[in-house]
Amino acid sequence: MRIPLDWVHEYVDSRLDVAQTAEALTMMGLEVEEVEQEGASGSPVLNITVMSNRGDCLSIIGVARELAAEQDLPLKLPSFEMEASGPPADSLASIEILDPDLCYRYAATVIQGVRIGPSPEWMARRLTAAGMRPINNIVDVTNYVMLETGQPLHAFDLRLLPGGRIVVRRARPGESIRTLDGVERQLTPDMLAICDETRPVAVAGVMGGADTEVTGSTMDVLIESACFNGASIRATARALGLPTEASYRFERNVDPGGTARAAMRAAELMRQLAGGTICQGVVDVVARPAEERRVSVRASRASAVLGVELPPETCVAYLRRLCLHCEVDGDTIHVTVPTFRGDITAEIDLIEEIGRIHGFNNLPTTLITGPSLQGKDSxxxxxxxxxxxxxxxxxxxxxxxxxxxxxxxxxxxxxxxxxxxxxxxxxxxxxxxxxxxxxxxxxxxxxxxxxxxxxxxxxxxxxxxxxxxxxxxxxxxxxxxxxxxxxxxxxxxxxxxxxxxxxxxxxxxxxxxxxxxxxxxxxxxxxxxxxxxxxxxxxxxxxxxxxxxxxxxxxxxxxxxxxxxxxxxxxxxxxxxxxxxxxxxxGTCRKWRPQSRYPATRRDLAVAVAEEVSYEQVTQVIREQAGTLLEEVILFDVYRGEQIGEGRKSIGLSLVFRSDGRTLTDEEVSAVVEGIRRDLLQKLNATLRDS
Missing domain, CATH: 3.30.930.10 (Bira Bifunctional Protein; Domain 2)
Structure with a gap:
């Protein structure tokens, strides 16, 4: 994820230079892979790798929150208030969620009388630095707020939504939608869709539809801000082959508590940049209320896991720097976890947070005590x-x-x-x-x-x-x-x-x-x-x-x-x-066998057989006849030609005979070879001659 550093500094007055900022974020778990310079004299841009369980850090505010916690500085949040003077928003738009297991919350704000045009230079520059292409002042605001807060947004042309009605449901068999990239995509019943009264107008959490997109003639805009099931969005994006910035964030879980705030923030920015009148209120349907969790951590347990003595007061100070509300009960600290920290569910998670603020590089290095057992490979x-x-x-x-x-x-x-x-x-x-x-x-x-x-x-x-x-x-x-x-x-x-x-x-x-x-x-x-x-x-x-x-x-x-x-x-x-x-x-047990003290006798043979007869078949017949006297079979030639005839081949073999108990006579070996000749003729229709 690309993070313009000047944007981060808008929310935290960091005292660190670029290199120190990169090091601080990396030690907090947000690995900075590289630092780029935006233009010849622009702001540095950090390329940050965010772990899949930290969806809250897929935003400028999320990164600023981590940097503020690391330095124990206050976090300065933007205003989420909007100057609304138009009619009530619910008189122009309505929302119905039919699949609450896939859509937990859906909020919408409405702004009327906007003027579509290019975004101001400061916004276009920030979007470009973050890796996004400026389009117009309405679409750019939705992308800007998504980058700022981590909440994906979408803007509909309200006039193209009959009655301003939004229905969140699974797609029906045979339904399709032409998405903003101009591609007609077939939907399946396991995909969540944003629909009007009759048809899909967006693929939920992935991409909007071309039929309701904001164009140069748009005047009234409905701003969508929702919280979807991450697993469902992931499956839909992969099935359609359509990964987007929005789906990337929904897959990693979006803060359900910030849905309405992001819609209000976008509406106010649109009013400032595109004019128009914001309608009063937010149409906000909550299918599954977000509840703040309470998780407890013992200071003694944190000290034991981290290997350093940390009193409850120190643990509380560390946790409060991360915007976690704490209540102390002796050695136990009861923590109220905000909705944007979906990764904190157990005591060990809070111990990790304490360790991050204390600094893992500040933990003492100690040798292992007790017996050390030597490892063994499988x-x-x-x-x-x-x-x-x-x-x-x-x-x-x-x-x-x-x-x-x-x-x-x-x-x-x-x-x-x-x-x-x-x-x-x-x-x-x-x-x-x-x-x-x-x-x-x-x-x-x-x-x-x-x-x-x-x-x-x-x-x-x-x-x-x-x-x-x-x-x-x-x-x-x-x-x-x-x-x-x-x-x-x-x-x-x-x-x-x-x-x-x-x-x-x-x-x-x-x-x-x-x-x-x-x-x-x-x-x-x-x-x-x-x-x-x-x-x-x-x-x-x-x-x-x-x-x-x-x-x-x-x-x-x-x-x-x-x-x-x-x-x-x-x-x-x-x-x-x-x-x-x-x-x-x-696992076979190997047994030693002494080399025979008696000389070997060698016979070279040429065996003419049909082309389809394999070398393996020939040697099997030879070994069955020769028995234990045959020590080795050596292939030295394969010939095909006129002398053999079409469809046949000649296999040249050296047979090595040896006995463990005596010297073999020429008569004994000749008798074995004659038996081999007879069996080859009978079993393989082969002819054999001494070579």
């Missing part, structure tokens, strides 16, 4: 650290991406997305079901900045919708470019650096190797890679990862269609594996 936290260490050791870099993604972002098949209620926009409308899109976007972002070699990973939460939202975690990575960083020279001098770089380019097998390292490190049993796919993966270049019969992840090449959407020109490869699968395997 089991999952330690597991994530192990995963992180392993992936970092393999040359990947950790990144963090957003867990909220655009609506209808594709995800794993069969997983329903968790959608957000009242999403800020369509770009942040649901929780992610997979980490891969965020990692691919990170690759594209870095590629656009000249980084062509990158290997990244993320350990993060993913979500799915079942009977209720389910949160799990997974590990994912993405690779692009080459593993060669250009800092070391290949032994083969015939290879140019660029050729060597291409030879070490990221590929499916590098991503698969990372997955295999994870599975081996965390003892995931019976890992299988089966041809698969998905919305982000290239069909035919992707494998589903199984542990037994359970799908635990995917590894493959990022689909070119998805890369085109991201403007990622280089091929990219990735993987994602379930964190729950890593957790299940991490």
């Amino acid at each position: 089991t999952r936290g330690m597991l994530e650290d192990e995963v992180r260490t392993l992936l970092l050791s393999m040359g990947l870099r950790e990144v963090m991406t957003h867990s909220i993604v655009a609506r209808d972002t594709p995800g794993p098949e069969g997983l329903e997305a968790v959608r957000l209620r009242n999403a800020l926009s369509e770009d942040v409308a649901e929780m992610r079901r997979t980490l891969v899109p965020g990692l691919a976007q990170t690759l594209a972002l870095n590629a656009g900045r000249g980084c062509r070699d990158l290997a990244i990973f993320e350990i993060g939460r993913v979500f799915r919708q079942e009977d209720r939202p389910v949160e799990t975690w997974s590990v994912a990575g993405c690779l692009m470019g080459s593993r060669w960083d250009g800092q070391w020279t290949p032994q083969d001098r015939k290879l140019t650096p660029e050729a060597f770089r291409r030879a070490l380019a990221a590929d499916f097998y590098q991503a698969k190797g990372i997955v295999e390292a994870l599975c081996a490190r965390f003892d995931i049993p019976d890992v299988r890679f089966v041809p698969g796919g998905g919305p982000y993966w290239r069909r035919g270049h992707t494998a589903d990862i199984y542990s037994g019969n359970t799908l635990i992840g995917q590894v493959g090449e990022v689909a070119s269609e998805f890369r085109d959407r991201l403007d990622l020109k280089a091929p990219a490869f990735g993987f994602e594996i379930s964190g729950e699968a890593l957790s299940a395997g991490s």
Whole structure:
């Protein structure tokens, strides 16, 4: 929020310079992010961050009140009286609230015979400094009073309201309104509307309607000042995609006790700037009266919480500086909380107020007494650290991406997305079901900045919708470019650096190797890679990862269609594996097995099979036949060509045989290989020859 400092000084005679004022407000909880200068020789403007529970500080008077309390200075409020000489306001306007749960109070003043024109220079300058565009002397007054008091206002052309009647109700099915920005907006029955006898004329708490706006021909004005349900206004503004200065304040709760005063203040300013006659009285309908709360605080408790001795007299003095009425009963202080401080509801809130005035930086620093217990990370936290260490050791870099993604972002098949209620926009409308899109976007972002070699990973939460939202975690990575960083020279001098770089380019097998390292490190049993796919993966270049019969992840090449959407020109490869699968395997007890003292025997085979037969199917048949004598299967070649025939491929394998108890004879190994040949022919219609 932009706060012109000269405007603040109109209500408090501060002795502080700009830097000291910024520091004082920050220590009071109103963080000053930066100080700007209004023009070449204008007043400083403070950019202040206001916490969501301090709606009372979304105004010049609210900031001045805090500054006055910090320095123990009097607060000088503007006059809220109006010089009224016209007919009674209730003879020209009437108000009916049909939904008191959404509208607590609605007040209106009427001014007749105004002359529309530009605002004076001093008002236009203040509005501009506060970030608002001057329009005319009537609209500018409503914005000026909103900035001054924190109470949003709206001005209607009274002649365009039949009979001057205002009805506050929920919108009816099918109703719509053309708002001041010229957009036709469809309303729903859960939205509060300001209506005349037949139609909506404003979206309550958000924006007025174009059909009743103040124009150059307006002469009679009805000034609206109301107090609406903050949650309802928030939902309406988000549903319509229409956040405004008014909705921002209503969402954070407006002072119900200041509604009529703000309308009177606006009417008097209009009379001074636009002429006209103010009608007598305020048409004020209160559906839910605002009551001042009584909250008690013990001085002894405040001293214990803050760690400094504060007698009741000191606590009372601090609280009265914040415009809180106090009655002392021994150690207990009974406080009457004004309606503009909706955030004070309990004793601890008053202790916080005492601490703010005393100054948190003035509290003594003391060491913790008593035994200090050493902290311990959670089991999952330690597991994530192990995963992180392993992936970092393999040359990947950790990144963090957003867990909220655009609506209808594709995800794993069969997983329903968790959608957000009242999403800020369509770009942040649901929780992610997979980490891969965020990692691919990170690759594209870095590629656009000249980084062509990158290997990244993320350990993060993913979500799915079942009977209720389910949160799990997974590990994912993405690779692009080459593993060669250009800092070391290949032994083969015939290879140019660029050729060597291409030879070490990221590929499916590098991503698969990372997955295999994870599975081996965390003892995931019976890992299988089966041809698969998905919305982000290239069909035919992707494998589903199984542990037994359970799908635990995917590894493959990022689909070119998805890369085109991201403007990622280089091929990219990735993987994602379930964190729950890593957790299940991490508790496995590892057993030591001695290395065999006997030599190994190696046989190289070429297995010709149909194109649709997977490597996994071939190795499964081989392992079932070979039993414990087979130590390792190594893939060294895949060939497709005329010699094999169309629709078939040749898989080159090295089979390593070894026994723990004896040296294997050539006859034993040959018998096993012959059994493998027979089973491959029978089960997979494969042909096999010694290579």
